[in-house]
Amino acid sequence: MARPRLNSSDSHTDDLPKPKLNKELLKKALQIFSYLKPYRGKFIIGMVFLVLSSLTMLTFPALLGAMIDAAQDKQTYPWLPASVLYIGGISLLILFSQSVMSFFRIRLFVEIAEKAVANVRRDSYLKLITLPIDFFANRRVGELNSRLSSDLSQIQDTLTTTLAEIIRQGISLVLGVLLLIIVSPKLALMNLCILPILVVTAIFFGRFIRNLSRQTQDQLADSNSIVQETLLGITNVKAFVNEYYEAQRYSKKLDNVVRLAVKGATYRGIFASFIIFCIFGAVIAVIWYGASLVSVGEITVGDLTTYILYSMFVAGSMGSFPELYANIQRALGASERVIEILHETTEEIQVTEEDKTIKKSIIGKLTFKNIEFAYPSRADIKILKDISFTAEAGQKIAIVGPSGAGKSTIASLILQFYKPVNGEILYDDVPSSSFSLTDIRNQVAIVPQDVLLFGGTIRENINYGKLDAGAESIIEAAKRANAHDFIMGFPDGYDTVVGERGVKLSGGQRQRIAIARALLKDPAILILDEATSSLDSESERLVQEALEELMKNRTSIIIAHRLSTIKNADSILVIEHGQVADFGNHIELISKGSGLYHHLFTLQTAQKIER
Template identity: 60%
Template sequence: MARERLNSGNERGIELPKAKLNRETLGHVSRLLSYLKPYRGKFIAALVCLFLTSLVGLAFPSFVGALIDTAQGKRTDDWLPATIPGILVLAFVVLGLQALISFFRILWFVTVGERALADIRRDTYLKLITLPMNFFAGRRVGELNSRISADLSQVQDTLTTTIAEMIRQAVLLVGGIVFMAIISKKLIFALLAVLPILIVSAVFFGRFIRKISREAQDKLAESNTMVEETLMGIASVKAFVNEPFEVKRYGGAIGEVAAIAIRGAKFRGMFSSFIVLCIFGGILGVIGYGCVLVSHGEITFGELLKFSLYSMFLGSSLGSFPELFANVQKTVGASERVLEILAEKGENVSTSEMADPIEQKIRGNLSFSHVSFSYPSRAEVEVLREVSFEASAGQRVAIVGPSGSGKSTTAALILQFYSPQSGEILFDGKLASQYSLTDIRNQVAIVPQDVLLFGGTILENIAYGKLSASREEVVLAAQRANAHQFIISFPEGYETVVGERGVKLSGGQRQRIAIARALLKNPSILILDEATSSLDSESERLVQEALEELMKGRTSIIIAHRLSTIREADRILVLEKGQIVESGTHQELIANEQGLYRYLSGLQFDVA
């Protein structure tokens, strides 16, 4: 039953809007195309080359027809040389020019497309990492990653290939019709009689193809999410011996992807078969009619051959539009999902690559005044209710309480990850809203229970606290955090790669690197979120010594599960169900025989 619930929850995913080709969705695409503006010079040049190569391509049936008519002594094209060698020389010159122009057309289109895509990726990533925590609470990492990878790859195909190909086929289509009309109006009218049927059919089949393509994209993104989440939690998968379950779950997902794709292929195959039948059947009938006109002397054999070649151009262009149209459908859907991210309101934080100087210095005074808070995803559950407390600069204030009482939420509010629904948070007597987010977060540091290290070196992970720090500053911070000795014991020292999420290091080693990172940041306010709760005794001793060094001279908010680590705190706040039920020093609280703090202490050690 538990597995069924898990499977059901994972398969629901997030409902995304369906892509439709209308004014609104085309407006979405045009917003992405605005990224071409910085490169419009090369883009226009590429378009010119595209038109030239397409027009030159239309000249070759004329060369072939002229060769045939010249060989038979029937000239109809006065703009070409009068001899076969002359026609061939001109044809090869034009072919050489077309080859040269085609090179620059492809190079410039790809250059513009790739650079525009890089700009879109950068802006999407920038928007993602500056979005508030509310945004990430209701979304899965795999889904967001799919938007930057799969969806933008679809946009990339359109920018670098589909747009150019659609324009080229449109030029060939229109140009072919014009040249065919010049050759014989009777033949072109006969051929164009089948076009309305093709257009109506394209609209009809296009609806099905669009819907199926979108379903396939969504299911594929869902299956990719499963892979990512499974690999991130691979230790749990192995510990519970759930490899067969995960394989079955993923197999079901990709099976649905394959089924949808096959269903889409059936419709595309039916459409393609219909197009082939209509186009080439129509062309064959028109050529037969052309043979009748040749026999009556109304056109020459060379003109019929030219008309036939232009008919092939026309058929090829019309035949390619269904696939190009399907790509546009996919791009519309992909662009909508990307623009959903770009349209989100981000946090007002600095995005400069250089470290911004702190505009408003925080001395370390912190105050909560009647703060109440509920997470947006669970608005009905009040996590904090009318919480009020003060921490003076340099004080150590501990927050304890049962699980779910609101301890970590308090830390999140101090860091301004969320804003309270009511009440005020003040730094040095000023409302948090009077400071920039950058200033607050530059002067508040957190050492969490579960330390996240990036996949680079130890040096890079410590320097993350201050990107401009020198190696000497990093080493000094590591020494103060009791980390230097174990770091230099590694063969590569500070250049040791810690692995994904720091898996190559023990829990205590990761904690001390996190402490070194916080020391390097030199914050005014420090948050310790159960920083020693999961360590063995020896690691806890080393980490506790590092924490003592870290807490010197700065306001410290200590969220603790092990009450033995907070006995020396200046003040202890006891939270229960989002409310402060007790407050005082360790001795004051332990003396209250009916108090929650004494009860919690009794669960951990003898208080008699």
């Protein structure tokens, strides 16, 4: 049984394919570095500390070699006295200086990275919440959340650690190789002969092992998606008694994960054994050849010690580069995905504290004039075709029709979530283009069928309709919405936490909270999108009473499924196949004796009698 794979919001950027480096990718990704500009002074100071700490670190092998020679009364460097005490003192002084510089380097880079990434997070979040609704219709929440969490965490790690490590290891590698040649050209030549073998083997095995790791991650992601979808649909699993089937399905995926993991471990073991053999073989060869050079007097014991220590520096630097390169690839990919969001076109809206201030008032008249509409993602399918109607200020206009006829699309157009392909929407006989988006949305409210409450308190959710409202206004709105009594029935009253998406409240309670929120907003135009269609009879009665209170003295657009709730509407707009099939009040439409409205009303009445 094939099932669609769910997009898990906790997927990490490590699981994503690493993009190949190219000029275009670098150009996009490096735009993230523009966020470092405000801190360029500190960044330069941090870079100075980084370079100095890297250079001072490279002095230790030379000083330790000189110390060993000094213990044998030999002077390694003309400018350095052959005194163990003197060299030891200099070494401790340099070590202390290196520690201080490392502290300031780490402190500065972390501060810069934290502040820069915080600014990227702010800008990305602000960009997301100001993007048009169509953007979210084509994206998954898990994907967007991943960009704000794991992608930016990857960028943060790069700015904090990876960038500094690349520079530090680069300095250690280049200067280390030069110092190896200076200390002993013969030993350096022998080491460099082994190097190509190690590099070629590492590249070949590295690619093969990364491919196996990616396959393992994919299989693990599949197994996690099984767990996620099974737990989300646990009632279906139990209702169909499919616990054994789901357990077997999960077990098979885990077997694949184990098989690939063991295969990967086998090749990693072979690779690690080969590398260990080569590295320790090289160490043995260096010491063996170096000892022979010491025996003939070409180098001192101190020089050999210095050479071995520099070899370790160089080997460590070379060993760190594959992981650092992989981190850079991941960071570039993450940067590209974040930049894509930052370059998206937002709505024509300025996000400021003045957004809640209405500059151009709407009394309530609403006109649709020859509206045609198709969703941007399905431009070839017309949802609305030549829709025209007028709602006078204070009127109740009901919109009815079968599912998919375009009723909710009309609500989205009133809120200016989308722009019509053709035609014009007017508020108080003024084209919508003459109003700012914030002015329109500040004066239009919607009570949807599925109410989404935020995870805070009841007070905060009602207050969302008018952020500066006082406690008395909130209570008054709740009373008018038939919500005050059930709210006070909770031990914490208005401070009761509603849970994620309002799960701790019933459907009717959530609806009344939404109505209280709309009452607090006091809109000129109200949209009720099948607000009572999923409620039981008692809840519907309470909600309907609250809706009657909400609709007083304001233009109301009622999208209805239950036709019995719209008998008193001033006019009823019947939509079929995206077109106006009929228009009139309840009595006029019923008296025709035919038509879609008459058919739907007769059908619902018959079903009610049967029940």
